[in-house]
Amino acid sequence: MNGLFKAALRNALRTGGILFAFAVVATALLAYTFKLTQPSIERSQQAEKLALLSQVLPHTLYDNDLLSSQRHLPPDPRLGTRQPSAMWVGRRDGAITAVVLEAVAPEGYSGDIHLLIGIDIRGGLTGVRVTRHNETPGLGDYINRQKSTWVDQFTGKSLSTPSRGQWGVTKDGGAFDARAGATITPRAVIKAVRNALDYFSRNRNMLIALPPAGQASPAKEKTDDDSH
């Protein structure tokens, strides 16, 4: 009995030791790969974010490093956010010209639609992009700029143009087109964009005075190429 117990124990220790050795080797391999790839990954993520930001904010509007201008905003029902979101501030010759807000349209056909909204200092939209959504492929996914130019119609609009009642799809008497068969999705996006504009106009002075989040920005040299 004692011998059997000893044999079982020895076997358990041996297999455990082998498993441990494999775990150590795998962890070392992963740690090494992570270390090796991390700088490139960070660079491509920053470049990706910057490319997205520059889609909602025309280059003529800013000459600062957008990525380092990031601020954190507390969750707000008008932004549709339940977690702190980010804001980026565009400056030209030192003066604030525009902001880019992250917003969420919670009333999408299948869940949240994440938006990036560029607003100039006078409250006009400089661009809107959908960054993440789960809308039905082929029906509601035309809000994605890669599928159609639908989101482009927001550019240049503001709280006053079109008027309050016109902020809806044409089917509801509004000023925005929507494809037949999918009106829930554009309704949600239009409402979220309008709410974000509302948020900006109510909190403008507070937003502009926010201190930066203090982010190091390795992509600095990239923005310098873009300016002027």
Place this chain on the structure above:
Amino acid sequence: MTATEFRTLFQNGINKQNAGLVQLLGLCPLLAISNTLVNALALGLATMLVMVFASGAVSGVRNFVPHEIRIPVFVLIIAALVTVIDLAMHAYVHPLYLVLGIFIPLITTNCIVLARADAFASKNHPLHSVVDAFAMGLGLTMVLVVLGGLRELAGQGTLLSGIDLVFGENAKQFVLHVLPHYQGFLLAILPPGAFIALGLLIAAHNWNQARIEHRVRAAVPAAA
């Protein structure tokens, strides 16, 4: 490795034991990602790459792994390899990563990778294991491509849409609008369409196998 062994491995991978049509393994990503041809091909190639590396690695350490803990060790190896490939793609081929990013970690959970590691690579020489993994991956990729092509054609009336995400904006001209002014058939793109299309493919494969068997059986008495 002889030519016959080589041929047998490929016949098994592509036809007789095809992962998608016969073994019915790894169906979760197969059904989820096969909504367009480009997605299907990309996932197929990525899976194939992981399978080749995983089978090679598993076969290389097969004599050091006790039988009782082989599954955790194999899962560990596969997960580590997938993570390495994921990180490497993220760092060095970022545009492709943006398209495939969410599918790559999914490969860890694809049971065909573990199945080949356990059923074949843990008992065979690394060279055989790598060839087997390549053949199995190729078979799976072929099914994925057919499935993706069928669903895209039925769903959107196009082929190769989304190719610009892999090869850049200029590749948009390669998108084939096979059925112009097509209204679209949503069912084909949604998950039920994947089940229906795969069912049809399996039926076609079985019918073909039965026909071949029937012919062989009919030919035997005549020859004797």
